[in-house]
């Protein structure tokens with residue numbers, strides 16, 4: 269009985285700790301905190317988020333954006349283009365704990381494996397057909413083929429990718445993320461194209477590749 273009780277206590281303590289660790293963005297303390305996009309870049313005051321304008325100056329247009337209205341140019345190495353709302357192009361989202369993205373795909377375009385350290389993501393396929401997948405922390409792949417209208421959740425912080433499997437037609441997806449600043453770390457760039465570079469020996473050993481192979485990958489990725 270004694271042991272059972274303390275086990276439960278430990279269980280709830282751990283649960284409490286976990287909840288602290290996976291907290292989303294902090295709750296707003298006001299109706300809104302429209303980002304002051306005029307605050308200078310080289311400012312000397314840094315806060316968690318963007319400073320607010322005087323709430324009396326907020327207008328409906330602060331809560332609207334056309335940032336996702338235009339098709340992104342997909343004529344690049346990966347054949348995709350991600351447009352994201354930010355406090356700059358949508359000042360009203362400041363402190364609201366969310367962001368939206370539009371992903372345009374060329375035929376066979378990909379969004380390479382990447383992770384968002386601060387957000388879970390839900391993606392809806394608007395047009396075309398997209399193969400999506402995430403990898404859990406024991407390297408099991410959860411993958412699904414989405415058709416227009418289908419949605420998929422990428423759990424917070426897990427590596428995931430999107431792929432327009434169609435060789436002929438472009439595709440479009442829209443995503444919601446539960447952070448105003450989700451962050452994105454591309455596995456390929458974070459490994460091979462950092463500045464300064466991760467020491468060669470570390471990457472060679474981690475990937476079991478030769479110096480020549482490493483140099484080639486670095487060159488391909490502009491590292």
Ligand SMILES: *[C@@H]1O[C@H](CO)[C@@H](O)[C@H](O)[C@H]1NC(C)=O
Nearest residue numbers: 339340341342343344349350
């Ligand atoms: C995405 O599209 C925009 C608008 O066409 C363009 O300015 C930008 O360079 C594109 N980004 C990439 C990575 O191709």
Ligand SMILES: *[C@@H]1O[C@H](CO)[C@@H](O)[C@H](O)[C@H]1NC(C)=O
Nearest residue numbers: 403404405406407408409410
């Ligand atoms: C990852 O998924 C596999 C397959 O469902 C499962 O066996 C494993 O326990 C999962 N790992 C975690 C950390 O959830």
